[in-house]
Amino acid sequence: MRRIAFRNILFYKSRNIGILVMVAIFAFVLLVVSIVINSIQIGINSAGERMGADIMVVPKGYEGELVEVLLRSEPSTFYFEEDQRERLEMLSAVEKASSQLYIESLNASCCSLPVQIIGVDFKNDFVVTPWISVGGKKVPQNGEVVIGYLVEAQPGDSIILYGTEFPVTARLAQTGTGFDSSVFMTMETAKSMIGNSEQKALHVAASSPEAVSCYMVDVVQEMDMEEAAAQIETLLPGAKAMISNQLLGNMSGILRIVKILVLLVLILLWIMVATILGVVFHVSIKERKGELGLYRLLGYSKKKIAWLLLNESLLLSIAGSACGIFCGCIVVFPFKNLIAASIELPYKSLSLEAILWYIFFCMFLAIATGCLSSLLAFGKIKRIETILLVKEEL
Numbered sequence: 001m002r003r004i005a006f007r008n009i010l011f012y013k014s015r016n017i018g019i020l021v022m023v024a025i026f027a028f029v030l031l032v033v034s035i036v037i038n039s040i041q042i043g044i045n046s047a048g049e050r051m052g053a054d055i056m057v058v059p060k061g062y063e064g065e066l067v068e069v070l071l072r073s074e075p076s077t078f079y080f081e082e083d084q085r086e087r088l089e090m091l092s093a094v095e096k097a098s099s100q101l102y103i104e105s106l107n108a109s110c111c112s113l114p115v116q117i118i119g120v121d122f123k124n125d126f127v128v129t130p131w132i133s134v135g136g137k138k139v140p141q142n143g144e145v146v147i148g149y150l151v152e153a154q155p156g157d158s159i160i161l162y163g164t165e166f167p168v169t170a171r172l173a174q175t176g177t178g179f180d181s182s183v184f185m186t187m188e189t190a191k192s193m194i195g196n197s198e199q200k201a202l203h204v205a206a207s208s209p210e211a212v213s214c215y216m217v218d219v220v221q222e223m224d225m226e227e228a229a230a231q232i233e234t235l236l237p238g239a240k241a242m243i244s245n246q247l248l249g250n251m252s253g254i255l256r257i258v259k260i261l262v263l264l265v266l267i268l269l270w271i272m273v274a275t276i277l278g279v280v281f282h283v284s285i286k287e288r289k290g291e292l293g294l295y296r297l298l299g300y301s302k303k304k305i306a307w308l309l310l311n312e313s314l315l316l317s318i319a320g321s322a323c324g325i326f327c328g329c330i331v332v333f334p335f336k337n338l339i340a341a342s343i344e345l346p347y348k349s350l351s352l353e354a355i356l357w358y359i360f361f362c363m364f365l366a367i368a369t370g371c372l373s374s375l376l377a378f379g380k381i382k383r384i385e386t387i388l389l390v391k392e393e394l
Helices: 002-011 013-051 063-071 085-089 128-132 187-200 225-235 244-287 289-297 302-332 336-343 352-379 386-393
Strands: 055-059 094-105 115-120 145-147 158-161 164-171 182-186 214-219 239-243
Touching: 013 244, 013 302, 013 352, 055 063, 055 225, 063 239, 085 094, 085 214, 085 225, 094 187, 094 225, 115 128, 115 187, 145 158, 164 187, 182 187, 214 225, 225 239, 239 244, 244 352, 302 352
Parallel strands: 115 182, 145 164
Antiparallel strands: 055 214, 055 239, 094 115, 094 214, 145 182, 158 164
16 A cells, blocks of 8 residues: 555655645744744743842943843943942842953954853852852862853863963853853952953953942842842942843743744644645545546445555655754754844753654644645545546546
């Protein structure tokens, strides 16, 4: 039966190529969209886990730059001229606070693109240290750096930033956030680099060695976040206090809307593909009524003829879905970093188990759509008498 079905596919080659292409397009779109949307969702969840602070305080007017640094892998430089961490910790709403310094490196020896340098006050830090330490990795000591997942170097290598060479002690796992394209160092190392950049680099890293870009603030338990943010902005008039949950909540809300729109588009695409395939199979079967009548005269039952047609559509659907899945994998995986950069949202690769599940699901749905369309089309003519089918051939 499979051999006859395969010969029939080759005989009606031009029409069957169209069926194969339609199934391939459906499988391709379904796989790419499913993986991208779920990678963004995992990236946002990972960003929430990595954020680790209730409130983030930045210079007023630089809220967008902070989002780009933390979530979108877009390096930036901004800072307060002096460290106000100790004053922040004196507020009744603040449990603890830590300082971070963000400097964009326009020319790093490790990379063809700019990387984000993050100076961290590890003595008071409660945000970066917990996840750097995962897997036995240690926080960098003075003069050392730890690199993110996308930085093109390995532990034991050295990278040059603003004219100073730094040994790499560890490379972090993927987070799906801006930390993947970042280089971490102690605040003391960052200040030393700023001072040395005047003589060693073409551009000065920052105007002041006491500069601080952001304060990560942990609020007292049961304290209202809005009230805590207001206290901070009153203490630091030139600062903007950003509530982490609101930031991530806005992104999750946008993603939910995108998911609904994407689902509607996929449903419309499925209806369109199923309808087109149904029409193509229907026209194909009508053209082959005489052939089907001869099968009946040769003793084929209607069930056997239906099984023959199902084998043809099954082979076409398997080939089409395999082509679509293959093309989808070529687009999604080799260019995942480009996709992450273009959508400007947290993006974290799925696990191997999740990828295999999506591949199986997309292939199953594409094959089922092709097979169902052919069976429905065959159902419209199966009631025609054998003698009428033969007359079509004569």
